[in-house]
Amino acid sequence: MSLEKHRNLLDYAVSFLLRRKGKNFATVLVFTLVVFTLASVVMMMGSLKQEARETLSLAPDITVQKIIAGRQGLVPLEYATAIEEIRGVSRVEPRIWGYYYDAEEDATYTIIGVESLTGLPFEVRGNLSESAVIVGEAIAREKRLRIGDRLILRDHRGEYVKFRVVGIFSSRSALQSADIIVMPRSEARKFFGIPKEYSNDLAVYVANPAELSNIAIKISQKLPDARVLTKQQIRETYDAIFGWRSGVFLAAILGAILAFAILVWDRASGLTAEEKKEIGILKALGWSTGDVLEMRTFEGVVLALNSYLAGVLLAYLHVFYLGAPLLKPVLLGWSTLYPEFELMPAVTFEDLILIFVISVVPFLAAIVVPSWRASTIDPDEAMRGI
Amino acid sequence: MILNFWIISQIIGVAIVLLLSIYAAVQGVRILLRWRYGSASEEQLELEKRTYLVSTLMQYALAFQMLSLLLFVATADYLASFIRGAMCAFGSLNANSYGFTTLWVKILTIFFYASWLAVNYLDSKAEDYPLVRQKYALLLLLLPILIVDAYLEVRYFAAISPNVITSCCGSALRSVENPYGFVALRFPARLAMLIFFASYALALLLLYAKLHRERRSLALACGVMSLAAFAVSILAMFTFLSPYFNVVLFGLPTQHRCPFEVLREPAVGYPLYALLFAGGIAGVLVAVVEPLRAKPSLRDNVSALQRQLAKLALIGFGGFLAVSLVFMLIFYTMVGTIFYH
Numbered sequence: 171m172s173l174e175k176h177r178n179l180l181d182y183a184v185s186f187l188l189r190r191k192g193k194n195f196a197t198v199l200v201f202t203l204v205v206f207t208l209a210s211v212v213m214m215m216g217s218l219k220q221e222a223r224e225t226l227s228l229a230p231d232i233t234v235q236k237i238i239a240g241r242q243g244l245v246p247l248e249y250a251t252a253i254e255e256i257r258g259v260s261r262v263e264p265r266i267w268g269y270y271y272d273a274e275e276d277a278t279y280t281i282i283g284v285e286s287l288t289g290l291p292f293e294v295r296g297n298l299s300e301s302a303v304i305v306g307e308a309i310a311r312e313k314r315l316r317i318g319d320r321l322i323l324r325d326h327r328g329e330y331v332k333f334r335v336v337g338i339f340s341s342r343s344a345l346q347s348a349d350i351i352v353m354p355r356s357e358a359r360k361f362f363g364i365p366k367e368y369s370n371d372l373a374v375y376v377a378n379p380a381e382l383s384n385i386a387i388k389i390s391q392k393l394p395d396a397r398v399l400t401k402q403q404i405r406e407t408y409d410a411i412f413g414w415r416s417g418v419f420l421a422a423i424l425g426a427i428l429a430f431a432i433l434v435w436d437r438a439s440g441l442t443a444e445e446k447k448e449i450g451i452l453k454a455l456g457w458s459t460g461d462v463l464e465m466r467t468f469e470g471v472v473l474a475l476n477s478y479l480a481g482v483l484l485a486y487l488h489v490f491y492l493g494a495p496l497l498k499p500v501l502l503g504w505s506t507l508y509p510e511f512e513l514m515p516a517v518t519f520e521d522l523i524l525i526f527v528i529s530v531v532p533f534l535a536a537i538v539v540p541s542w543r544a545s546t547i548d549p550d551e552a553m554r555g556i
Numbered sequence: 557m558i559l560n561f562w563i564i565s566q567i568i569g570v571a572i573v574l575l576l577s578i579y580a581a582v583q584g585v586r587i588l589l590r591w592r593y594g595s596a597s598e599e600q601l602e603l604e605k606r607t608y609l610v611s612t613l614m615q616y617a618l619a620f621q622m623l624s625l626l627l628f629v630a631t632a633d634y635l636a637s638f639i640r641g642a643m644c645a646f647g648s649l650n651a652n653s654y655g656f657t658t659l660w661v662k663i664l665t666i667f668f669y670a671s672w673l674a675v676n677y678l679d680s681k682a683e684d685y686p687l688v689r690q691k692y693a694l695l696l697l698l699l700p701i702l703i704v705d706a707y708l709e710v711r712y713f714a715a716i717s718p719n720v721i722t723s724c725c726g727s728a729l730r731s732v733e734n735p736y737g738f739v740a741l742r743f744p745a746r747l748a749m750l751i752f753f754a755s756y757a758l759a760l761l762l763l764y765a766k767l768h769r770e771r772r773s774l775a776l777a778c779g780v781m782s783l784a785a786f787a788v789s790i791l792a793m794f795t796f797l798s799p800y801f802n803v804v805l806f807g808l809p810t811q812h813r814c815p816f817e818v819l820r821e822p823a824v825g826y827p828l829y830a831l832l833f834a835g836g837i838a839g840v841l842v843a844v845v846e847p848l849r850a851k852p853s854l855r856d857n858v859s860a861l862q863r864q865l866a867k868l869a870l871i872g873f874g875g876f877l878a879v880s881l882v883f884m885l886i887f888y889t890m891v892g893t894i895f896y897h
Contacts, residue, residue: 211561212561215561413560413561413562414560416560416561417560417561417563417564419561420561420564420565421564424564424568427568459605459608460608460680463608463612467612518822519822519826520627520630520633520634520822523623523626523627523630524561524562524565524627524630526623527565527566527568527569527623527624527627528565528568531568531569531572531620531623532568532572534616535572535575535576535616535620538576538609538612538613538616539579539609541612542608542609542612545608546605546608
């Protein structure tokens, strides 16, 4: 079991591959493409998940909505007082927020009404006085806004309301802030036409995270028409959605992977006369079946690893430098609503194994039998060219 | 719940392993039925060629099965985010009765594959194919385990249901959990510690002795002790060993005795378990190949292989122990004691 022998076989396999660049090029190309597609999906999924988690780490512990006839309605403010009475609740905040469709940009923004600028999940600079707004980076870019500019939005009555941009904010996680417009709560209330004694929902903060589920239960007992969402539940739902989306995608390209395996099988089976002859000569020179088999296996492994690395690298560039232009429409159903945002690099060791198992393993499995067949050629037959 | 990237790829992996193994088994049956050693017929020649195919298929299957185990744990870890109350792989494996069973079966199959390959290796070293019948009969035994593995795995994934926001009943169903962690196995930690160190001392001693001495009883003892040390290590990870890693790496409370947490730091976790598996498998194989000594054409090869296996087992177990001790030491400098229980 000398290592030297295996090394030499590997050397030979590489030279064998290089002498047939043309034939192997197509395989490498297709293989790289397969790995690229899979890796792009996995990386994008990982990044989105990371992003969602970061966003959620800033979400309130419990969100309380009111359900009227099975749909979400406005929450009366007396609910807030009722919840505040529950032991363990540290703070209840009635929130005013909503979506605003900007026909001009064909984008949807999120308008958030705040009492003060402290405690916001992103860094905001500027002073929030009346009719002043702070906008997210992406909106500023899209609408070419600078500090001091005017922003005109149509309120719920269809009237144009003038706001002054006093700040532009950004955060590390672009999904959190890209499409957000922050304005004083009273302005937001007026803008959406929400009556004084109501709010959109209630953000409940709990002092001890261990009591979270208990308090959630108490709230839903006390307020039977309330929908109580804990942070954990929202996170689970997000994860399930990302998993499901990418699962659908994978199921769709499963056929392509199978086709690829068949292609590989076919190409590996169809030895050219020249290749046959070479193997025949090797065997006549004293190579055993095992040696040729090992050489052919190395060939496959070298091919696979190169394509794998190339595919993963390209996918990384595609997703994190170019922002996954080829995949966004598939995986981000809401991308038309969202302004541009960048994905944060987030690749784990497990992701790499995952990509390996879906791409390299089928490939290697497909070449076992053809490699064996090639290595059991009888030398005399091969050299006579039968 | 099947429609998820991780689960689909896990099932692809299992399907490929199964496919390769079934193909190998079919070839094996053919060889088993028609094998006439000493015959110069064309069929015998063809069968001898096919033995190469079977051994290659099995090597691939073993490699893929190892990957599949890795991916299974990673998938379970990933699924933890869907499963109510699950914090890492432990929780998701515990989500239904198939989870841990699948894990144990997967580990068992790896031992089987490795044993088969060891037997195959020895057989191919000898000129006269002395083990053909045993080898291919063994192959047929492996198949049911693999099918069970695939079945359990599919059942496990099918039984997992994601918890999408389910309004207030969602919060009502949530039980009050222990906020800090869990103790998975109610087993006295100090006793586990004692057993752990004792079995390691014994296993390492026996394996070391095996390097210098050829004795049937010694080889068998090595195998038994290696299996014991492997099992005890897993028990240790569940009872007292994992907190050293969890505290040092992640600052988790010592009550969190989860053997999977360490995998969240791949640079430590995966090599750690790789060492343990190398030790366990190599150690067990020392005993597995011992009976093959009975064949005269194999004797020398068995001895040589056993020495190598014993060396590998020493490295594996020694490495696992060393890494554990290093983490215990760091833990000691941080906490001031290693008896935190």
